[in-house]
Amino acid sequence: MTTLAALAPLLRLWSRFVAALEALQPAAQLGARLYVAQVFFMSGLTKIHDWDTTLALFADEYQVPLLPPPVAAVMGTAGELVLPVLLLLGLGGRFAALGLSVVNAVAVLSLGEIAPAALQQHVFWGSLLLALVLWGPGKWSLDSLLAPRLAA
Numbered sequence: 001m002t003t004l005a006a007l008a009p010l011l012r013l014w015s016r017f018v019a020a021l022e023a024l025q026p027a028a029q030l031g032a033r034l035y036v037a038q039v040f041f042m043s044g045l046t047k048i049h050d051w052d053t054t055l056a057l058f059a060d061e062y063q064v065p066l067l068p069p070p071v072a073a074v075m076g077t078a079g080e081l082v083l084p085v086l087l088l089l090g091l092g093g094r095f096a097a098l099g100l101s102v103v104n105a106v107a108v109l110s111l112g113e114i115a116p117a118a119l120q121q122h123v124f125w126g127s128l129l130l131a132l133v134l135w136g137p138g139k140w141s142l143d144s145l146l147a148p149r150l151a152a
Contacts, residue, residue: 055069
């Protein structure tokens with residue numbers, strides 16, 4: 001018996017395991033989209049709920065480079081309210097994930113000194129967003145539903 005023949009049952013088992021993992025990818029992508037969209041959308045709602053405080057934070061706390069604080073406040077809040085909806089629906093999913101990645105990076109850079117736990121959250125959100133940028137929003141998305149129609 002050759003070594004390859006002896007490994008055949010293990011390779012078949014591994015192949016089934018990989019197929020099961022691949023079958024879970026749409027659910028994992030949807031879960032990542034739901035989680036990240038909720039985090040950013042809730043942040044945007046908080047900002048719009050008390051706009052005077054938001055403007056004060058952008059003027060005093062957040063040091064967004066190159067933008068005046070009121071412009072940064074509007075852009076950041078708009079991004080946190082619009083992009084999560086697109087991400088959740090999987091409509092322009094990669095665009096939405098990339099846009100939220102920018103919002104996430106600007107948030108980390110503009111805070112200056114950031115607590116380790118808060119930084120860890122931003123890194124986690126960033127890793128989920130990076131995965132969505134690289135692999136897309138998945139089969140359970142409007143992008144996937146609309147792609148065949150747009151290609152025709």
